[in-house]
Amino acid sequence: MKEKIKTIIIDDERLARDIIKIYLKKFENVELVAECSDGFDGLKQINELKPDLIFLDIQMPKLTGFEMLEILEEPPIIIFTTAFDQYALKAFEVNATDYLLKPFSAERFAEAMNKAIKIITQIPPGKQKLDGLMKVVEKRNEFLDRVVIKHGQKILIIPIEEIRYIEAQDDYTMLYTDKGNFLKQKTMKYFEENLNSKEFIRIHRSYFVKLSSVKQIEMFEKESYRVLLHEGKQLPVSKSGYQNLKEIFK
């Protein structure tokens, strides 16, 4: 073992962090480098301290655990700790080593730790994501209500209401909002699955438009339409996009 495994605990409850600390004492080659009580702090500490392993709660002030991971460029090995069973399913994929449901036993904790240690010590960094990782997926019972963006050094949380339209940019998407344009490292498919289709309409392979920012739909050529936004911008409408619009205005 060359050096100790650096660990950060991110949880908004002190007692929840305490029990992890207590359990961690049994692992001598693990060093706790920071404790964070919200997602923003967690993000900052991860970027500064570059830990090998994090314990991450999901529901936290400011930024949820999932949102935090979305904007992390090189996420460390993650062990989720949460009381949320509903997060264990579907739609929002994050690679995690294990998933501890609160409250958890020392044995269950050790099992997760051994899995994590094995990955950290045996597999060279960079390849870690490919092997032996489980996928933790968030189940969204509701539609997306905000989007987290990394804008330069700043983290922005954009309420979904502020987005006027979304444009595909290769594998990413550009969000056009009242406050500017932001690149989000998510695909159109992600938005297709998580946006309220009554609020945001897929008018084209490359465009979602928010219904309330549409001024009018106009005939462009024969059988071809365009959407005119309040701000004056025009967006193309495909055949199936026109069907989607018709569904809404029916």
Place this chain on the structure above:
Amino acid sequence: MTNPFVTNKKVLATYFIVWFFIFLVHLSVLKFFLNIQLLTSVLDSLFFNLIYQVMGISLWYTVNFNSLDNYNTVKIFFNHIAAAVITSGLWIAVGYYIMTHVIIGNNIYNEFLIKSLVWRFLIGILFYTVIIAVDYVIIYYSNFQEKLLKEAELNALVKEAELKTLKYQINPHFIFNSLNSISSLTVSNPAQAQEMTIKLSSFLRSTLSKNEKQKSKLSEEINNAKLYLDIERVRFADKFEFVEEVRNECKELDVPSMILQPLFENAIKHGVYESLEKVTIKLSCGMEKEYFKIAVENNFDPESVPRKGEGIGIKNIKNRLKLIYNQENLVTVEKVKNIFRVTIFIPV
């Protein structure tokens, strides 16, 4: 349906009174327009009307047999024509037979009787028509009543079911997080772990028992809420304080059970969970016009981007109060600067 002329005394009495008037009219026509002797007129009117009166009661069965729901209109129409002809024919035959045996040797009357048979037959048809029309109205009316009754019952059931679904349910997330805190405290602070276990148990017990009841005293509700806040205080250390401004006249007030709990959960979820600063949760209760006004407020971080999904608890409360008190707008939600306040109005 049973024959209302047999079972319902009011209907039967009305029926007799109507027939008595017909008897009088019949009598008058014979006596004053056709100048038939009084005794003969009385007997003619009495027998003929008495016969139809008895037959009329049994016409109910022809109506019941020809229920409007079961057959098509044409079939019902022909059934009734046949029944009308038979009834009326039978009527004049029996009447004629009796009268010819009662009044003997009165040639003028006999001649009149024979001549009048056609008219009597037609009047018989008319009686038939009126009676079955009344019968159909009675059937329709009682069906309608039954339907109203059933509808009212159904509405009551729906309301009950709705109230059940709107009832407060313990948030499993809260339970598991509390258990996790206890698990942690058993190592670091066993005494506090014990205290918290007891508090959590009390809270669960009173929540479970309260959900059986529709209403409870506000003071009980407040005690329960305090248990909840105590548990949350262990989880979130000093992140919030609780202020209570409840006037004494409010304490005995009956409120829908577990009506405050979602408000406090809301305050914790959107105030304490999302904030890094200290949060004050305030409960107040006072009178305003014909209402008790109960308000729960908390300060929140205006910078935090609100997550949707809030308001399901509040929406449930709105619907519950609406169902219980039959009044709209018993809940108001205000967001002023950094204060979030939910007020519920309980009619006196």
